[in-house]
Amino acid sequence: MIRTEYRYEMQKKDRLLVVRLFGEIDHHSAAGLRAELDGLLLKERPVRLVLDLSHIEFMDSAGLGLLLGRLRLMRELGGVMVLKSPNPRVLKILTLAGMERFMEIDGLKGAEK
């Protein structure tokens, strides 16, 4: 249960990059994740980044900061970012922050933009 370590798997097809994140996203794990993801994005320069959250068991507001920061970078690179399969608890904090206004969240009906 005490797992603030993170792990990820990635899949690349042309300029689509799918990154599946594992574990818990909090302030403790965010710094490492941020550096890891930014390195990946700058290297691969995808036009579409899919962050698969299906294996994220916990996320607090540090995760919101992490996601918004990566969205900013993706926009600078001229690409889009999509969130995939957050569990209902993770979805709850995403929608509390209105994240569906800034990025596509799959499985969330009525997402604007």
Next chain:
Amino acid sequence: MKTRIKGEINRMELRLPAISVNEGIARAAVAGFCAQLAPDATELSDIKCAVSEAVTNCIVHAYAGRPGVCYITVVLLEGRVVRISVRDNGCGIADVRRAREPLFTTGDTDERSGMGFTVMENFMDRLTVRSRLGKGTLVLMSKEIGRSRQGE
């Protein structure tokens, strides 16, 4: 801190150094204590999130990397209510009302979202914040477990 409050059934007190690895340890410990009320997955996640926010604020803002202690008290009250306090002796908050507004943040180095207090407020039933500049901050929050399932 008083040793016993009205309607108190059980209590856990923790003091943790203000280092980031303790964010996960604090929320896991509080979740373990709350398990005696058999909360559902959402309630448990709400509590973990709120604790994570308060403890992270101690680490990031109150002590800002300096050594310090984060005091966490969890009390189980009659009526299936958990009352959680998170206290620090850090820098304090100049304007609590402003700090509680969504998106307000003084953190610039990290990617802070300014949503910590908003999460605590929305995921718990009650949130009280008391702070004195240069003295520290007390965050008090409570939640009734099973409320959403009543009458089912």
